[in-house]
Amino acid sequence: xxxDWTNDLKGCPLLKTIKLKNWxxxxxxxxxxxxxxxxxxxxxxxxxMEFFADAPQEISIPRDNAESLVxxxxxxxxxxxxxxxxLLTSKRKDxxxxxxxxxxxxxxxxxxxxxxxxxxxxxxxKSIVTxxxxxxxxxxxxEIWAVNIPLTDTMICGIDTYHDxxxxxxxxxxxxxxxxxxxxxxxxxxxxxxxxQELAYNLTLTVKSAxxxxxxxxxxxxxxxxIYRDGVSDGQLQLVMESEIPQIQKAFSLIxxxxxxxLSFIVVKKRVNARFFASTGRGLDNxxxxxxxxxxxxxxxxxxxxxxxxxxxxxxxxxxxFNVVYDKLNLAPELYQKMTYKMCHMYYNWPGTIRVxxxxxxxxxxAYLVGQSLHKEHHNxxxxxxxxx
Numbered sequence: 001x002x003x004d005w006t007n008d009l010k011g012c013p014l015l016k017t018i019k020l021k022n023w024x025x026x027x028x029x030x031x032x033x034x035x036x037x038x039x040x041x042x043x044x045x046x047x048x049m050e051f052f053a054d055a056p057q058e059i060s061i062p063r064d065n066a067e068s069l070v071x072x073x074x075x076x077x078x079x080x081x082x083x084x085x086x087l088l089t090s091k092r093k094d095x096x097x098x099x100x101x102x103x104x105x106x107x108x109x110x111x112x113x114x115x116x117x118x119x120x121x122x123x124x125x126k127s128i129v130t131x132x133x134x135x136x137x138x139x140x141x142x143e144i145w146a147v148n149i150p151l152t153d154t155m156i157c158g159i160d161t162y163h164d165x166x167x168x169x170x171x172x173x174x175x176x177x178x179x180x181x182x183x184x185x186x187x188x189x190x191x192x193x194x195x196x197q198e199l200a201y202n203l204t205l206t207v208k209s210a211x212x213x214x215x216x217x218x219x220x221x222x223x224x225x226x227i228y229r230d231g232v233s234d235g236q237l238q239l240v241m242e243s244e245i246p247q248i249q250k251a252f253s254l255i256x257x258x259x260x261x262x263l264s265f266i267v268v269k270k271r272v273n274a275r276f277f278a279s280t281g282r283g284l285d286n287x288x289x290x291x292x293x294x295x296x297x298x299x300x301x302x303x304x305x306x307x308x309x310x311x312x313x314x315x316x317x318x319x320x321x322f323n324v325v326y327d328k329l330n331l332a333p334e335l336y337q338k339m340t341y342k343m344c345h346m347y348y349n350w351p352g353t354i355r356v357x358x359x360x361x362x363x364x365x366x367a368y369l370v371g372q373s374l375h376k377e378h379h380n381x382x383x384x385x386x387x388x389x
């Protein structure tokens with residue numbers, strides 16, 4: 001009804017958990033009590049989730065400046081470390097960036113940064129630690145929940161771009177793809193490009209590596225590939241179709257000249273001027289979530305539809321526009337619409353539906369992290385984890 005399952009998650013085992021055997025927690029000396037309280041609550045909330053963790057190695061540092069954090073991470077993170085949790089007293093971007101650069105580039109390990117201020121709010125403490133625990137399991141490669149999408153051997157992907165904050169003409173393109181039959185585990189790559197021409201070339205190699213990762217997990221290459229492409233304005237539509245779709249197809253021929261999976265390419269648009277209303281007994285109201293509009297207001301020459309994936313408590317709900325610009329799967333329109341709506345349920349940071357399919361939102365998060373903090377492509381060892389949540 002409201003597409004929100006916050007309360008259903010409480011005290012419920014997660015779909016697939018990873019045992020935390022070897023992890024570290026770094027905190028400033030002055031916040032030892034906060035760290036102890038966090039660990040105690042973490043143990044009590046993670047038990048009902050069946051997310052089991054051994055005691056971490058506790059590292060206290062004199063001050064939480066970038067230098068001491070970097071030194072602590074460099075000296076304590078090794079190849080067997082599964083997770084680094086860092087408690088910070090401030091939200092300073094330079095400190096956060098320093099932590100993420102070590103954990104995503106130099107010593108690849110999923111990392112969780114938490115500010116002590118939010119942990120010290122007693123009213124919210126338990127729910128914050130619960131969310132942190134769920135996020136940690138997702139970052140380790142666990143699965144939180146799943147929806148039933150009956151298409152087998154299908155890889156559902158999302159692409160989004162973000163402009164790098166460190167240089168004018170650089171942008172980051174992130175690619176995220178499901179790689180298990182449940183569509184609940186994700187493969188992620190980010191590419192940094194200077195010009196448009198490069199984007200296309202990088203995409204070939206990325207799609208190739210995603211298909212190979214799918215093969216390692218399933219012993220078969222994907223037979224169907226659905227790509228949701230976010231971040232395209234109407235003016236760029238033609239350019240994206242002419243440059244990206246041939247590059248994706250080139251990846252298939254690099255894997256094997258005979259390999260030819262069915263491909264669909266769907267452009268996602270969030271900036272939409274249209275608003276829709278449902279007529280109820282009380283007058284006009286927001287349409288219920290899951291509403292699809294695919295006649296009258298859609299374009300005759302396009303295979304497109306509007307979807308209302310979310311519920312809002314105030315104001316009018318923004319629809320999302322989906323345009324299937326290339327379609328070799330030949331699914332019925334309602335199957336595309338159902339699959340799209342189901343993928344809006346798969347974003348593990350929010351126990352409800354979001355405005356775009358989860359692979360697009362993950363791609364946005366990854367592109368944002370690379371563009372804002374890393375300014376380089378993340379380490380290959382992190383590809384199969386949602387380390388950027």
